[in-house]
Amino acid sequence: MYYSNGNYEAFARPVKPEGVDKKSAYLAGSGLASLAAACFLVRDGQMKGEHIHILEELSLPGGACDGIKDAQKGFIIRGGREMEDHFECLWDLFRSIPSLEVENASVLDEFYWLNKKDPNYSLMRVTENRGQDAHTDNKFALSDKAAMEIMQLFFTKDKDLYDKKINDVFTEEFFKSNFWLYWRTMFAFEDWHSALEMKLYIQRFIHHIGGLPDLSALKFTKYNQYESLILPMVKYLEAQGVQFQYDTKVTNVIFDITPEKKAARKIMMIHNGREECIDLLDDDLVFVTNGSCTENSSLGDDDHAPVFNDTPGGCWELWKNIAAQDLSFGNPDKFCSETDKTTWESATVTTLDDRIPAYIRKVCKRDPFSGKVVTGGIVTCKDSSWLMSYTLNRQPHFKEQPKDQLVVWVYGLFTDVPGDYVKKPMRECTGREITEEWLYHLGVPVEEIPDMAANSARCIPCMMPYITAFFMPRTAGDRPKVVPDGCVNFAFIGQFSDTVRDTVFTTEYSVRTAMEAVYTLLDVDRGVPEVYGSCYDIRTLLDATSKMLDGKKAIEMKVPWIMKLVEKKALRKISGTVIEELLKEYNVI
Numbered sequence: 001m002y003y004s005n006g007n008y009e010a011f012a013r014p015v016k017p018e019g020v021d022k023k024s025a026y027l028a029g030s031g032l033a034s035l036a037a038a039c040f041l042v043r044d045g046q047m048k049g050e051h052i053h054i055l056e057e058l059s060l061p062g063g064a065c066d067g068i069k070d071a072q073k074g075f076i077i078r079g080g081r082e083m084e085d086h087f088e089c090l091w092d093l094f095r096s097i098p099s100l101e102v103e104n105a106s107v108l109d110e111f112y113w114l115n116k117k118d119p120n121y122s123l124m125r126v127t128e129n130r131g132q133d134a135h136t137d138n139k140f141a142l143s144d145k146a147a148m149e150i151m152q153l154f155f156t157k158d159k160d161l162y163d164k165k166i167n168d169v170f171t172e173e174f175f176k177s178n179f180w181l182y183w184r185t186m187f188a189f190e191d192w193h194s195a196l197e198m199k200l201y202i203q204r205f206i207h208h209i210g211g212l213p214d215l216s217a218l219k220f221t222k223y224n225q226y227e228s229l230i231l232p233m234v235k236y237l238e239a240q241g242v243q244f245q246y247d248t249k250v251t252n253v254i255f256d257i258t259p260e261k262k263a264a265r266k267i268m269m270i271h272n273g274r275e276e277c278i279d280l281l282d283d284d285l286v287f288v289t290n291g292s293c294t295e296n297s298s299l300g301d302d303d304h305a306p307v308f309n310d311t312p313g314g315c316w317e318l319w320k321n322i323a324a325q326d327l328s329f330g331n332p333d334k335f336c337s338e339t340d341k342t343t344w345e346s347a348t349v350t351t352l353d354d355r356i357p358a359y360i361r362k363v364c365k366r367d368p369f370s371g372k373v374v375t376g377g378i379v380t381c382k383d384s385s386w387l388m389s390y391t392l393n394r395q396p397h398f399k400e401q402p403k404d405q406l407v408v409w410v411y412g413l414f415t416d417v418p419g420d421y422v423k424k425p426m427r428e429c430t431g432r433e434i435t436e437e438w439l440y441h442l443g444v445p446v447e448e449i450p451d452m453a454a455n456s457a458r459c460i461p462c463m464m465p466y467i468t469a470f471f472m473p474r475t476a477g478d479r480p481k482v483v484p485d486g487c488v489n490f491a492f493i494g495q496f497s498d499t500v501r502d503t504v505f506t507t508e509y510s511v512r513t514a515m516e517a518v519y520t521l522l523d524v525d526r527g528v529p530e531v532y533g534s535c536y537d538i539r540t541l542l543d544a545t546s547k548m549l550d551g552k553k554a555i556e557m558k559v560p561w562i563m564k565l566v567e568k569k570a571l572r573k574i575s576g577t578v579i580e581e582l583l584k585e586y587n588v589i
């Protein structure tokens with residue numbers, strides 16, 4: 001497997017890998033990573049579809065990438081996916097998956113046309129005082145010291161950030177900035193999460209710094225991602241003859257390990273309640289999604305809070321059983337043993353009449369029923385003790401959604417502190433109480449809240465004990481490599497496998513690890529697109545610096561080394577050069 005960039009490799013089709021007709025593949029899990037791996041096996045590996053077996057614990061595919069209409073409860077979205085143009089592996093995949101919405105178009109075509117015609121941006125990113133504009137006005141409001149701390153982190157080597165937390169590398173001035181407010185709410189970082197992950201995010205999305213405050217950096221699918229991304233892949237794979245086996249919990253993969261090689265020899269599983277085993281040869285490839293951010297997620301309803309279930313679910317047990325066999329298979333405990341640090345809760349509110357939409361309209365400053373962008377990404381209520389944010393994507397968000405209803409996604413980063421209206425921690429609240437707290441921050445008159453929450457909306461809360469498990473501080477080896485050293489027929493894929501430079505909690509990460517796994521195990525002779533190299537592009541760096549400083553010039557910063565630069569009259573030396581031209585163009589000097 002090697003990385004590439006540019007059009008030559010992007011448009012090339014690899015030759016059929018040698019011996020592929022003799023090979024089979026078994027994939028544990030049917031989340032985005034497994035489905036993507038199956039698509040790459042078919043498209044680039046040219047493996048026969050009927051040789052590919054997807055083994056899923058649940059009775060439907062998609063894993064974390066959800067959106068479902070439950071017959072009893074109604075519409076449910078545990079999350080919504082913020083996406084961008086430089087999800088290189090993901091778009092490489094979806095250019096080949098037929099759209100279910102637009103005839104003769106790919107999922108990429110559909111997404112591209114939609115986001116061209118109706119670009120995403122927010123007209124009120126932050127509120128305070130119950131639905132009033134907090135007037136962050138696209139400003140980052142970073143002090144010179146805080147800006148320097150970001151720059152310092154950007155240049156820190158990965159290994160110097162092993163096991164470090166965000167609050168080890170930033171000070172109070174940074175945590176008070178709008179930058180941190182935008183950042184933590186849009187990516188769900190907490191102070192105690194990994195400083196390394198934070199750095200990787202800054203580097204990975206440096207080209208989007210200017211588009212963070214109004215969320216114009218983001219792109220969204222037409223419907224929820226189950227309908228817009230997962231279903232087209234499932235249809236594509238079914239048409240290729242890929243075998244889906246649900247209600248199948250993989251409990252272990254048994255290895256034969258010698259100093260020369262590590263070979264997966266047995267898959268142990270429970271299928272429809274019965275223990276079963278698949279014997280494996282070197283030509284049987286195994287792909288395991290180790291860990292899941294939605295493991296043990298549980299739903300409540302209008303009258304019940306969700307149950308907090310932090311028992312080790314199927315995915316952690318599977319990874320632990322595999323990890324016990326060799327050090328190179330990672331350290332799951334690092335990610336799944338402190339649920340108080342990895343949890344938050346979301347809720348799906350469905351509005352039932354025209355009372356709540358009137359308040360939504362005031363915040364989003366658009367018609368929520370227009371079919372176009374509504375809030376344009378999340379709206380954060382900065383004075384909410386739960387640090388509540390909410391979003392309305394283009395409506396309808398479900399194909400089946402009635403035209404006069406809106407589906408709203410609400411989430412709180414802090415689930416263990418009392419709310420401002422309901423005075424209870426979010427995790428103890430019923431759906432109705434969460435709606436009440438949301439309506440309070442939306443600006444609904446207090447006397448109208450109880451009736452509106454009871455009669456004008458339905459709310460399904462969702463507790464996710466492991467939602468930010470991948471953000472826990474880590475060191476080398478905690479995440480196993482996609483193909484651990486010596487493995488001949490086995491790969492880890494998804495958010496807890498390790499690849500360079502890319503960032504977890506993204507759909508791209510699942511697809512990238514899937515592509516790298518397939519290309520390695522089948523020796524596919526085509527480059528995997530490297531992570532977009534914007535952090536090596538001097539133009540992007542200069543532009544991001546200027547934007548981060550809210551337009552202030554870098555030389556105006558009161559930091560010692562910049563003062564020195566000016567004192568030493570270094571600027572005179574670049575006078576008349578391309579460097580000066582660049583610095584001026586990007587407002588640095």
Ligand SMILES: Cc1cc2nc3c(=O)[nH]c(=O)nc-3n(C[C@H](O)[C@H](O)[C@H](O)COP(=O)(O)OP(=O)(O)OC[C@H]3O[C@@H](n4cnc5c(N)ncnc54)[C@H](O)[C@@H]3O)c2cc1C
Pocket residue numbers: 028029030031032033034055056057058061062063064065066078079080081082083248249250251289291292293294314315316318346493494495505506507508510
């Ligand atoms: C609330 C939320 C918000 C998000 N926001 C964004 C965003 O803004 N942008 C973005 O790009 N991404 C976002 N994501 C992340 C993205 O959706 C996930 O990273 C991605 O879908 C993970 O896919 P996966 O296949 O790697 O893992 P999963 O989807 O977790 O798949 C794992 C699968 O394995 C199955 N499984 C587990 N254990 C076993 C077992 N023992 N045997 C058999 N099957 C098993 C599970 O049931 C599941 O189907 C968000 C996710 C959530 C939940």
